[in-house]
Amino acid sequence: MPFKPPGNCxxxxxxxxxxxxxxxxxxxxxxxGWNDEIGADGLDLPEDPSEFDYDEFVRREFGGGExxxxxxxxxxxxxxxxxxxxxVLMMLMSAGR
Numbered sequence: 553m554p555f556k557p558p559g560n561c562x563x564x565x566x567x568x569x570x571x572x573x574x575x576x577x578x579x580x581x582x583x584x585g586w587n588d589e590i591g592a593d594g595l596d597l598p599e600d601p602s603e604f605d606y607d608e609f610v611r612r613e614f615g616g617g618e619x620x621x622x623x624x625x626x627x628x629x630x631x632x633x634x635x636x637x638x639x640v641l642m643m644l645m646s647a648g649r
Contacts, residue, residue, distance in 0.1 A: 554582065 555562050558570040566577035574581035598604050625633075 556582075 561575040
């Protein structure tokens with residue numbers, strides 16, 4: 553007999569209230585057959601987690617450029633520019649007196 557809310561999810565045993573069409577905990581539903589594998593379907597995850605190569609993933613996702621230089625000014629450069637600007641304004645205001 554297929555599961556029909558309310559009741560406990562046959563996959564994760566979380567309570568599924570009346571009126572919901574899927575489990576709020578694991579996402580299983582009647583369409584997926586209350587299958588615990590549906591949450592990872594289409595994510596292109598390796599079957600065996602030990603096969604995952606993090607360094608290769610980083611190269612593939614973010615490029616292999618070694619020592620990439622950030623574009624624009626750093627936070628401290630902006631702080632310095634703002635402080636110099638404030639000092640210049642204060643000198644101009646005091647010279648005008």
